[in-house]
Amino acid sequence: MTEEYQKRINAVFEFIDTNLDNELSLEIVAQIACYxxxxxxxxFKxxxxxxxxxxIIRKKIEKAxxxxLHKKELTITSIVHQLGFTSNAVFTRTFKNYYHQSPSNFKKTHLHKFSKISQIDSKNSQQMESYETYICNLxxxxxxxTMHAKIEIKELATQPYAYVTHIGVEGLEKAFQKIIQWCTPKQILENNRSKIIRVFHDSFKITNPDKVRMSIGVTLTETIAVNGDINIGHLQKGKYIVxxxxxxxxxxxxxxxxxxxxxxxxxxxKADYNPFEVYHNDFNKHPEKKAILDLYIPVEYYFN
Known part of the structure; x- marks a missing residue:
């Protein structure tokens, strides 16, 4: 796989993410990649x-x-129309292929649950936690x-970052090494305002770990030229729980x-943009091998 291939596919990922509600034919998406x-x-395969x-189908179902989970005021019919499925029946059948239950049952079952949602093999059955175990885990x-987090609400301005794309949980360390090797000769991390980050474009709660797409990057304080498979992205302006x-x-x-x-x-x-992590140290150099980091969750609004 060449760096040019990855760079063009990164543009495709961004286009699909922002156009799941629109037509996404092979011809349209191929034009974005200039192939x-x-x-x-x-x-792409x-x-x-x-x-x-x-x-595209997987991303639509995961968005659904x-x-x-996060927009309980939406009806299933409105989600079907929003994501361009031809009918409720087609949507329900496709949804069941991924989560092995109907959308309505999924909403009832998982609305208040905090554990991961499994896209399990059809030969297996999901085991539900007992109520007592659930409460204990909660x-x-x-x-x-309470013991480990200092939590604040922050307003974030749009923040550019340079990144490499990584898919899945295997090989993450190499992705971090790659972005650090890229920014070290440029002395980007020496100004103390630029930080190593990990942006999640998928949720481990609804996407299989081997398909979760992440951007491993470094925040930027000024415009900088990139090449190869290094790209420029932007953290979304808005309100975050930190x-x-x-x-x-x-x-x-x-x-x-x-x-x-x-x-x-x-x-x-939760707002409809991406959570991310900001790292403040190299945990390998910490005496207890601990990472000092901030977790950012975008939020839409507050209600009483």
Whole structure:
């Protein structure tokens, strides 16, 4: 895979993310990548291990799952129309292929749950936690947040960042190394205002870990030229819940889950843009191997 291929596919990822409500034919998307439809189809599958159609359908269903979780005022019919499915029946059948239950049952089952939602194999069955176990886990996560997090609400201005794309949980360390190697000779991190970040374009709660797309990057304080598979993105302007943590990397999932619980219990609602992490140290150099970082959750509004 060449750097040029990855750069053009990054543009496609961004285009699809912002146009899931519109027509996304092979011809239209191939134009964004500046390839012929035939050539683009082959490159896209090589990079994502999915055909374009498979990728778009998965992203639509995952967006539907996110809307069911975070936009309880929306009806299933309105989601069907918004995402361009031909009928409720087609949407329900496709949704069941991913989550093995109907959209309405999914909404009832997972609306207040904090654990990951599994896209499980059809040969297996989902095991539901007992109520007692659920409450125990909930309390443990709330206690973890109380003990380890300093939480604030912040207004963030639009922030540019340089990044490399990474898909899945394998090989993450190499992605971090790559962005650090890129910015070291440019002395980007020496001004103390630029930070290493990880932006989540998918949610581990609704997307299989091997398909979660992330941007591993560094925030920028000035315009800078990029090349190869380094791209420029922008953190969205808006209001964020920010949790400051000092923890072991293996506790990151616990921290994220606890922060989302805090969001729900304090009346905030997730906005439709991407959460991210900001790193303040190299945890490998910490005496206890702990990362000092901020977790950012975008929020839409506050309600009583």
């Amino acid at each position: 012929s439809p035939f050539h683009f189809h082959r490159i 090589m990079i994502t291990n999915e055909t374009l159609n498979q990728y 799952a996110s809307l069911l 309390m443990n996560l709330k206690n973890f947040t 949790g400051r943590y000092e923890l072991l990397i293996e506790d990151l999932e616990k921290a994220w889950t606890g922060l989302f619980i805090w969001m729900n219990e304090n009346g905030y609602k």
